[in-house]
Amino acid sequence: MGVNKKGRVKSLTAGRPPTVLKPKSISRKATRTLINSHHVLEKKKAQAIAKGDIATQAAIEAEIAALGGLEKYQQASLQGQRLDRGGDSSRVLMEWLKTMNPDLTTFTTDTGLRMLEVGALSTTNACSKSGIFSMERIDLNSQSDGILQQDFMKRPLPKDESERFDIISLSLVLNFVPDAIGRGEMLLRTLEFLKEPDTIYSSQLRGIFPSLFMVLPAPCVTNSRYMNEAHMDSIMSTLGYVKAQSKTTQKLVYYLWIRKSPLESPLTTFKKLELRSGHSRNNFAIVIHGSSG
Incomplete structure (x- = not known):
């Protein structure tokens, strides 16, 4: 695609x-x-x-x-x-997946489910230890075996469907991108690496994959001039994602987005527009350059 x-x-x-x-x-x-x-x-x-x-x-x-x-x-x-500081965010992901389908715990890497973890810091987190996924972990400057040193924005595109993933993890990654346009480009790029929304899954897996797990500092959504929950939903919907799960704590916001439809065409433009006023707000934003600008 x-x-x-x-x-x-x-x-x-x-x-x-x-x-x-x-x-x-x-x-x-x-x-x-x-x-x-x-x-x-x-x-x-x-x-x-x-x-x-x-x-x-x-x-x-x-x-x-x-x-x-x-x-x-x-x-x-x-x-x-x-x-002791909140720990492994992928524990939330695994809890969600098991809630959505308790039979998922019976799956093994032989099932063929593939996960790409962007910004991986550990090879022993919950998703890695679950035994469910064939893991591929990347980070900008890996210093651990099992984590490939690679920039997601420069990763070679999949040659075919067999090289795509069932789920991508962007845990505390999107907020590190230094500008709003780059964040939009990153979200668009996830579509290149996820399987197509019409991929045929078994009844146990249908409605869960292909999906995107995303974690952000809570203030990015709860206290931004340019972002709120409704605006995030609109951006992700344009990309073909539907929110399946979400959780907000004092420090973090967690999302599980299911890819349900192709990229919207023509693609809607999302500019950096003020949604909240106030001197205490931060400037986190996501910009999508649509078909007309």
């Missing part, structure tokens, strides 16, 4: 830092402060790059280095993945 997109496909390395292993423990408050500061600086850096402002870019890079650079940031990110 081809997806027509305007503009360049950006590398994820502009937004998501490399991983490191076995980070030292960082306090909860320090973790939150470091992550928030880094996000703000990365956004300012992306703006400076877009304007060609080399001096501002260099100044911001110096600020990032003063915070400990990407390595320190990744330590904080991985610290947030520890079980």
Whole structure:
């Protein structure tokens, strides 16, 4: 399936830092402060790059280095993945899948279900240990066996249906893309790697696959100027997705989207429009360049 997109496909390395292993423990408050500061600086850096402002870019890079650079940031990110900090997001996915079909636990990798985990940090999370999926894990800068070092936005497109996946995981990945247009391009690109919506599944699997598991920081949806739940639903519906499951906690929002129909044609444009006002709002947004703009 081809997806027509305007503009360049950006590398994820502009937004998501490399991983490191076995980070030292960082306090909860320090973790939150470091992550928030880094996000703000990365956004300012992306703006400076877009304007060609080399001096501002260099100044911001110096600020990032003063915070400990990407390595320190990744330590904080991985610290947030520890079980005592909310833990493995794929546990939510597996709970949903088992609720939707209790017989799924009887399936094995021999069933042929394929999962692509983008931004993988571990080979021992719940989806990997389930024994249900043939896993393919990728990350921008893998430092673990079993995780391929690869940028999703540069991953070669599937040659045929056998190279497509039944489910893709974007857990805390979309928010690392530094701009709204890039986030839209990433969501469009998931359609290239998922099986077609008319794929023939057994009765046990019908209504669950092909699907997209997505996790975002809750404020991206609950406290953004440019995003809310209804707007997210509209964007995903245009891409052919239907929301099957969702869960919002104080820190995270989880979604399971089922691919039910082909990409809308003509493709609707979603611009960066203010949906909420207020000085306390963040600027998370998703832009889709439709057929007419």
